[in-house]
Amino acid sequence: MSDVTTSNSNTITGSCNCGSIKITIPRSDQMVLCHCTSCRKSGGSMASSNFSVPTKDLIVEGSEPKRYKSKGSSGGEVTRNFCGECGSPLWTAVADPSSVFVKGGLFDPHTVPQPNAHLFAKNMEDWEIVHEGAERLETQ
Numbered sequence: 001m002s003d004v005t006t007s008n009s010n011t012i013t014g015s016c017n018c019g020s021i022k023i024t025i026p027r028s029d030q031m032v033l034c035h036c037t038s039c040r041k042s043g044g045s046m047a048s049s050n051f052s053v054p055t056k057d058l059i060v061e062g063s064e065p066k067r068y069k070s071k072g073s074s075g076g077e078v079t080r081n082f083c084g085e086c087g088s089p090l091w092t093a094v095a096d097p098s099s100v101f102v103k104g105g106l107f108d109p110h111t112v113p114q115p116n117a118h119l120f121a122k123n124m125e126d127w128e129i130v131h132e133g134a135e136r137l138e139t140q
């Protein structure tokens, strides 16, 4: 049971919008939606979908991502990695170097599980819903 099919079933691979960067992470049922203002602005959306991934398990192929630092809503500095060609947000590094937060939207439809938690739920618009079974955290 060590063929390619087996290893593929344990990982998912996605890409930025232009395809010049490929991202592979372990398959996971742990995904959170973050509604903080930094995630809203960086993704142009009401929330970002994030897989928490051990940094050692993140595989990046293709072009070198660009990055910038921004102040996270919980006060710490975060480093946001994105594609320099098309601008897709890719992953965020935080003060703790052991894990990174990879954007769920990079992966194929039907590979992203329902969220386990909503972070910074205090920022949710009136029309946004807390998903069934998901924890609602007012901040992080």
Ligand SMILES: [Zn+2]
Binding pocket: 016, 017, 018, 019, 020, 021, 083, 084, 085, 086, 087, 088
């Ligand atoms: Zn791209």
Ligand SMILES: [Zn+2]
Binding pocket: 034, 035, 036, 037, 038, 039, 040, 048, 073
């Ligand atoms: Zn956030």
